[in-house]
Amino acid sequence: MFIRSQLEKMAEKANYAILGINLLNEIVICNIPAAKLLESSIPEILGKDLWQLMPDDSLPQVRDSESIQFNQISPFGNKMIIISRMPYHDDQGRVIGAVAFLRDMTEYEELKGKVNTLQEIRILLTAIINSTQDAISVVDENGLGILINPAYTRLTGLTAEDVIGKPPTVDIAEGESMHIQVLRTRQAVKGVSMKVGPKRKEVIVNVAPIIVSGQLRGTVGVLHDISEIHRLSEELERAKRLIRHLEAKYTFSDIVGESESIKATIEQAVRAAVTPATVLLRGESGTGKELFAHAIHRSSERQKGQFIRVNCAALADSLLESELFGYVEGAFTGAKRGGKVGLFEEANGGTIFLDEIGEISQNLQSKLLRVLQEREIVKVGDNRSFNVDVRVIAATNANLEEALRAGRFREDLYYRLNVIPIIIPPLRQRRDDIPLFVHHLIGSFNQDYGRGVERVTDDALQILMGYHWPGNVRELENILGRAIINMRIGETVVEKHHLPILTLPIANDSEACFIEPAKSTKSMEEGGFDGLQRQWERALLLVTLQRTGGNKTKAAQQLKMSIRNFYYKLERHGLN
Numbered sequence: 001m002f003i004r005s006q007l008e009k010m011a012e013k014a015n016y017a018i019l020g021i022n023l024l025n026e027i028v029i030c031n032i033p034a035a036k037l038l039e040s041s042i043p044e045i046l047g048k049d050l051w052q053l054m055p056d057d058s059l060p061q062v063r064d065s066e067s068i069q070f071n072q073i074s075p076f077g078n079k080m081i082i083i084s085r086m087p088y089h090d091d092q093g094r095v096i097g098a099v100a101f102l103r104d105m106t107e108y109e110e111l112k113g114k115v116n117t118l119q120e121i122r123i124l125l126t127a128i129i130n131s132t133q134d135a136i137s138v139v140d141e142n143g144l145g146i147l148i149n150p151a152y153t154r155l156t157g158l159t160a161e162d163v164i165g166k167p168p169t170v171d172i173a174e175g176e177s178m179h180i181q182v183l184r185t186r187q188a189v190k191g192v193s194m195k196v197g198p199k200r201k202e203v204i205v206n207v208a209p210i211i212v213s214g215q216l217r218g219t220v221g222v223l224h225d226i227s228e229i230h231r232l233s234e235e236l237e238r239a240k241r242l243i244r245h246l247e248a249k250y251t252f253s254d255i256v257g258e259s260e261s262i263k264a265t266i267e268q269a270v271r272a273a274v275t276p277a278t279v280l281l282r283g284e285s286g287t288g289k290e291l292f293a294h295a296i297h298r299s300s301e302r303q304k305g306q307f308i309r310v311n312c313a314a315l316a317d318s319l320l321e322s323e324l325f326g327y328v329e330g331a332f333t334g335a336k337r338g339g340k341v342g343l344f345e346e347a348n349g350g351t352i353f354l355d356e357i358g359e360i361s362q363n364l365q366s367k368l369l370r371v372l373q374e375r376e377i378v379k380v381g382d383n384r385s386f387n388v389d390v391r392v393i394a395a396t397n398a399n400l401e402e403a404l405r406a407g408r409f410r411e412d413l414y415y416r417l418n419v420i421p422i423i424i425p426p427l428r429q430r431r432d433d434i435p436l437f438v439h440h441l442i443g444s445f446n447q448d449y450g451r452g453v454e455r456v457t458d459d460a461l462q463i464l465m466g467y468h469w470p471g472n473v474r475e476l477e478n479i480l481g482r483a484i485i486n487m488r489i490g491e492t493v494v495e496k497h498h499l500p501i502l503t504l505p506i507a508n509d510s511e512a513c514f515i516e517p518a519k520s521t522k523s524m525e526e527g528g529f530d531g532l533q534r535q536w537e538r539a540l541l542l543v544t545l546q547r548t549g550g551n552k553t554k555a556a557q558q559l560k561m562s563i564r565n566f567y568y569k570l571e572r573h574g575l576n
């Protein structure tokens, strides 16, 4: 009796279906979940013979002290149920009845379905993990390896045997285990670089916590191989170097001109090219100084080395210094890790073309002097020097002698630069070359714009020949280029009206050049206020440049604007 009341209590509390059965196979206990499952009521069920209800010849009697499990159709409803029957013993170990636990088979079917789905998901995930090219490693909440993919083995050289069940440090050759850090902090980490495996492969690691129902179950790490990225960036660097080399694209044969003055200049440059000496190119803006620098490099022994052009006026002093000489890691806030190779170092074995040399600061003047005297450079933030073998070609349109007198330019540097001075004459001093330029430029514009222009009229040529050309060949290129763009398709001759209005101070070279835009109402209508304003701005830039003999710093000062803004405007008007 005591046992029965114990059983009753247990059945009452349980939220699963329980029946109590006596030795006569009668149901003596039935709880609510059991009644529900059998789709009947407790009084209906009590007293029934389980064996009669669920006859199965093979079922052993309750007397047998064996536990059994069998499936039956519910005698009351039509459900398939699973019955697990266990004998119940008294203190002496005699069987005094049985307790049966009933479960709905449909639950099992559902569960089976879920297991199947989970298995499918598992297969799918495994396929994804295995097919990705990113190396993956997963550890459990204790940091022990539980999964890696083939990409991981390819990258690190470590197999499942080396990693599974092992601490997360097994694959690290250099750096800290991010799995451990993430297990500690529960915070994902991104972009940590380290070396892994016996091959010490350089990788970037991202690790995230695996949290299931709020519980930290482990971490997953994705490793990206960056040795490949390094290889690609080296390739890119090589390509860039090649492009820079290709940038020195002009040779002496590209220099147009048959006037005596330009022929003499070319001859001088050809002679200079075969020497290792520093060359100083002088001449107004747009006379072709850069063109000459290219040609000198291409005819020199260094033609296979790099040609690097630096516009000394376009960069702020400190930036120019680090560009030219490079810097060591930690040289200043914002300095790149690993430092930076300077342009002098990059140009080693080649040529560096320092354009607008008249604009460099006193500090840079002394550093440059050291390069020219000692052939060695010191990086920003470093105190060690190292040798470089670079040929310097400098260029300026500024009056260096005046800068010397005013103490703005170091005399010793001036003499170091001025070893072979080459003065390129302005276009107005070689007007005979203008027809040649026109012919040459029409050819290249036809090619660039797909046009079929044949020539300029005599009238138009006369205007071009008479103009003062403060912007020199560059200005001629721009004016002719715009004229051709303005021509209607099918027009093959550049006429006077295609050209902008150029009013000329023909008589005297030193006179300022005046360009009076829009004298005619036609161009007023075409340009409107904005167009006229643009023309005036352009004219103002040219006139000022003319007044300062092409010195851009002075021109910017006269116009009370920053040198950078002045450069920007020159570029906008195609004057740079």
Ligand SMILES: Nc1ncnc2c1ncn2[C@@H]1O[C@H](COP(=O)(O)OP(=O)(O)OP(=O)(O)O)[C@@H](O)[C@H]1O
Pocket: 254, 255, 256, 257, 283, 284, 285, 286, 287, 288, 289, 290, 291, 292, 355, 397, 473, 474, 477, 576
């Ligand atoms: N003799 C020439 N033959 C062919 N093209 C020329 C010649 N002179 C100059 N040019 C062309 O004129 C333009 C300006 O030349 P470049 O840039 O070499 O002048 P620059 O004197 O260096 O000017 P800046 O002082 O403004 O830097 C370029 O497109 C160049 O190809």
